[in-house]
Amino acid sequence: MDAAASALRHWHRPRSAPVSGAHHASIAPYGPFRCGNGATVHLAVQNEPQWTRLCEQVLRRPELAVDPRFTTVASRVDHRDELHSELQRTFDGLTAEELLLALDTADVPAARTRDVLGLADHPQLAARDRWREVPTPGGAQARMLRPPVDATHWSWSPTPVPRLGQHTGEVLRWLGYDDQSARELHEKGVV
Template sequence: MVSLEQAVAAPFATRQLADLGARVIKVERPGTGDLARSYDTTVRGMASHFVWLNRGKESIELDVKTPAGREILHQLVARADVVVQNLAPGAAERLGVSAELRETRPELITCDISGYGAGGPYSDRKAYDLLIQCETGLVSITGTEETPSKVGMSIADAATGTYAYTGILTALLHREQTGQGSALEISMLEALGEWMGYPLLYTVYGGTPPKRAGASHATIAPYGPFPAADGRIINLGLQNEREWSRFCEVVLELPALTTDPRFAGNAERVANRAELDTAIAKVFATLSSEEVVERLEEAGIAYARQRTVAEFAEHPQLAARHRWRPVRTPAGEIQALLPPVTFADGTPDMRPVPALGEHTEPILRWLRET
């Protein structure tokens, strides 16, 4: 697989394929490489995004703007099963690595990733994660009532990379069955748009968008964060009237609330959320977080401790399931999470993160010898 990739969306797709054992040759600009290499220096001098997204790949420095560089690129593409690119609009066509390659190699799988897709008034626009969050309406339903907010990670890129990954796997299966490749196109707008399905339907057919509710659920109550007496936050998740009754009786020890007309059903609880939250907070203020958890466990109510990212890194469930693995990088070994799909008869191939141009000479030698 040859990937002319940068930033997040395409590298996320190809890293997942690399974890499955694919040979991914990553084409990078001489001197600077993938722009994600310089996002920060938090992982022993390396960028956290780059380390996350690029293990298991081979890096070749190639100036594709020169005739010699383009010739090497075309040699690589001629040997590839899959070509992935998320270059600026029009760049792939100028380099001769677009879906048109399939005119002479119908067995090839091409995957073009862009912000808005080909055609339409937005097709030539550059796109970044925050901008797509804004264009899909995600920012408008995220945050508090007073402050719209972006999601705290690159969710548009992650959605796009996920669909590119699954699309390529589907195309490989199709080729195995028919001998024919595929020309795939994934746009960030449409990928995140799919993940916006619930708020989109709720808005179009309900007449109003889901309200911004911070960490609480916009349309279910009680569902969200509540502080215990020791300051720790416990997030509740109630889904039905049976759970509501158990919550009132066992956790709050206020069985009368089950017949209170203000809280008779979920719609009433949402409409009277302020009074409901006050009643819950008053009880939780008398209990430590461990006492709250004990009552929730007894009642069979879903809950979660509100952890920091650092606390997530120490999560006991990850440790119990042995989800951490060492990965080599140019700056030394780090710990990384296993991919979320567990294979009963094998483990992912979590190979090293490449230094810029680390594989240039071996790849050139391979081209000369094959």
């Protein structure tokens, strides 16, 4: 939670925000939830219409939308553990793909939570042509992610992966070392 949100919460609800881990401290349900297939979906319910659609269309439990523990964002935060238990009852029976399809159909913000390898294989990166192959000193190719922004006034052309030590002299000069100091670092095995 950022400082401004924390201060506003304190002024309007005179107590400290709870520790919430990966979940949002002042919005619920907002954060990662485990699905039945072990994958994780990040849910981002930020207002009452989204909450109602989640209850009615995804959970198929419209009574939760009017349950006094859950009718407002603040009450959902106050009853976070109970809320998460109610959600988990449904999420345990769904794969991430099934849950994401239901959330998308209900217009409830969510995304699959991915690990690093899952991010590397994200279909949107392939669809946006974000990967390039660059040569390595050993002759193999390495995948490299393009910069996140394309621009019309410049283009990105990756250079081959450098050999170990290939740019050490340039880096040392950039850091302010003269040739003699750089030689001493080499002789001592520092670089």
